[in-house]
Amino acid sequence: MKQRSLFDVISPIMTGPSSSHTAGAVRLGLLVRNIYGETPTKVTFRLYNSFAQTGKGHGTDKGLLAGLLGFNVDSDEIKNIYDNEEAKRIKYNYEFEQNLDMHPNSVDFILDGKIPMIVSGNSVGAGNVEIVKIDDFATKISGEYNTLVLFYKDKPGMISKVSTLIQKENINIASLDCDRNARGKTASMCICLDGNVSDILIDEIKKIDDVYFVRNVKKLEA
Amino acid sequence: MEYSINTFEKLLRACKEENKKIYEIMQEKEAYDFEITVKEVREKVLKNINAMKEAIVSGLTSSEKSFSGLCGDDTLKLKKRYAQTPALFGDLYEKITTYALATMEENLRMNKIVACPTAGSCGIVPAVIIALSEKYNLTEEEEMNALITAGTIGYVISSKVAMAGAVAGCQAECGVASAMSAASAVQILGGNENQIINAAVLAIKNILGLTCDPVAGLVEIPCVKRNVFLAIHAITAAELSMAGVESKIPFDEVIDAMVQTGQLMSPLLKETSQGGLATTKCGILINRHLKDKYFREG
Numbered sequence: 102m103k104q105r106s107l108f109d110v111i112s113p114i115m116t117g118p119s120s121s122h123t124a125g126a127v128r129l130g131l132l133v134r135n136i137y138g139e140t141p142t143k144v145t146f147r148l149y150n151s152f153a154q155t156g157k158g159h160g161t162d163k164g165l166l167a168g169l170l171g172f173n174v175d176s177d178e179i180k181n182i183y184d185n186e187e188a189k190r191i192k193y194n195y196e197f198e199q200n201l202d203m204h205p206n207s208v209d210f211i212l213d214g215k216i217p218m219i220v221s222g223n224s225v226g227a228g229n230v231e232i233v234k235i236d237d238f239a240t241k242i243s244g245e246y247n248t249l250v251l252f253y254k255d256k257p258g259m260i261s262k263v264s265t266l267i268q269k270e271n272i273n274i275a276s277l278d279c280d281r282n283a284r285g286k287t288a289s290m291c292i293c294l295d296g297n298v299s300d301i302l303i304d305e306i307k308k309i310d311d312v313y314f315v316r317n318v319k320k321l322e323a
Numbered sequence: 324m325e326y327s328i329n330t331f332e333k334l335l336r337a338c339k340e341e342n343k344k345i346y347e348i349m350q351e352k353e354a355y356d357f358e359i360t361v362k363e364v365r366e367k368v369l370k371n372i373n374a375m376k377e378a379i380v381s382g383l384t385s386s387e388k389s390f391s392g393l394c395g396d397d398t399l400k401l402k403k404r405y406a407q408t409p410a411l412f413g414d415l416y417e418k419i420t421t422y423a424l425a426t427m428e429e430n431l432r433m434n435k436i437v438a439c440p441t442a443g444s445c446g447i448v449p450a451v452i453i454a455l456s457e458k459y460n461l462t463e464e465e466e467m468n469a470l471i472t473a474g475t476i477g478y479v480i481s482s483k484v485a486m487a488g489a490v491a492g493c494q495a496e497c498g499v500a501s502a503m504s505a506a507s508a509v510q511i512l513g514g515n516e517n518q519i520i521n522a523a524v525l526a527i528k529n530i531l532g533l534t535c536d537p538v539a540g541l542v543e544i545p546c547v548k549r550n551v552f553l554a555i556h557a558i559t560a561a562e563l564s565m566a567g568v569e570s571k572i573p574f575d576e577v578i579d580a581m582v583q584t585g586q587l588m589s590p591l592l593k594e595t596s597q598g599g600l601a602t603t604k605c606g607i608l609i610n611r612h613l614k615d616k617y618f619r620e621g
Contacts, residue, residue, distance in 0.1 A: 104356055106353060106478075107471065109477075110440040110474050110499075111448075112438060116434065117436050117442050118431050120438040160433055180434075201590075226486050226495075
């Protein structure tokens with residue numbers, strides 16, 4: 102469960118006009134940037150429902166792009182992000198869809214660059230966000246904790262190997278969520294941490310047999 | 324402070340048991356939960372207050388229109404009116420209305436504001452706290468106490484419903500902001516903890532059912548003017564509460580009613596711009612006009 106804060110209701114200091122549709126969009130972009138690990142060369146933003154209906158008027162389009170380029174919610178760049186030099190260096194476009202099975206404010210980032218990847222997220226209110234899917238795997242990344250994201254071969258002992266390594270740095274695990282596409286196929290793990298693991302530890306996790314993908318998704322600034 | 328304060332009942336009990344003000348309970352809880360000091364909590368609060376003041380200051384002198392061209396020059400109109408004809412309700416009224424408008428206009432210009440609880444309701448809490456602070460010459464510490472008190476109200480309510488028009492309509496945005504402001508006003512006026520929460524609840528009771536039907540999906544119509552109205556609404560709630568006028572429905576039950584009302588509200592009226600003002604003849608025309616504008620200008 103998310104640790105609620107006073108500053109959920111009296112922040113962030115942000116570029117207007119909408120906490121869910123502008124700041125939330127920036128924060129989703131920032132998380133996706135962390136997950137992807139670098140600036141993609143190409144991205145399609147597929148906006149759903151309220152994001153699709155009212156996104157343009159709230160600057161959701163600008164916010165998503167600004168976040169993906171690494172700008173924070175209070176950045177002066179958001180307002181004129183289309184003129185930003187870094188924005189000009191990547192290809193981006195927007196699609197607008199309706200799908201009432203999905204959250205009112207949701208978006209897919211369809212990324213290309215080093216690897217193709219699709220990341221889906223929701224803006225859940227007051228600038229708070231959650232990444233709910235990476236490719237076909239359910240995830241729980243809110244940006245509130247430093248979160249380790251792993252893809253690996255589904256087999257016994259993997260959770261234990263990873264958690265043993267984390268324990269070596271004496272870091273508490275706040276929550277752990279797993280998903281898999283089929284028994285023995287690929288699985289995913291999202292580990293929310295109370296502290297921050299070292300790069301050395303990340304390298305050690307990467308060295309575990311049959312771990313395909315590791316990201317240390319840093320928590321977002323409040 | 325290991326208290327869970329997800330209801331007003333628990334908040335009041337904590338205040339009573341610890342013999343502390345609401346803001347004291349909240350700042351200690353925040354410090355405990357995030358392993359920081361109360362001083363650090365207050366430093367963050369101060370940063371927000373300063374950003375609120377900056378938005379008011381820049382909003383008071385700007386007439387830059389929003390990208391839509393629909394809004395952005397109303398603060399100057401109001402200032403001009405008051406310069407010629409003082410407001411019927413006096414100085415404080417003038418300040419609250421112009422500050423709320425100024426902040427919201429900064430927001431629609433995509434300039435910096437403090438979401439409180441959201442950006443679409445960012446004008447209400449600063450208008451009330453800063454205007455009252457100027458009236459009573461509050462110290463920085465007192466301003467912080469008022470803002471933490473306001474935040475506590477939002478914190479408790481948000482344990483039951485997300486602060487988003489898409490989830491519970493404008494009840495959860497301007498409605499909650501008005502409740503937060505009412506509480507901060509009572510804190511500033513020296514009311515007790517029960518009166519602080521009562522003021523917030525009175526404000527909520529009067530906005531039940533408030534929809535989110537922004538024209539063309541913009542945080543402009545009716546959001547900008549609604550901030551002005553609901554800032555004044557907060558003062559009414561504060562006055563009633565200071566007079567001892569009490570909510571006959573228990574505090575937490577009022578919030579439950581608000582949550583239920585939000586659930587019952589049609590999705591067409593929850594930030595989708597598919598009903599209400601958004602689909603009036605004029606609303607549709609504005610929307611169509613802006614779609615063309617976006618298309619032309621990318």
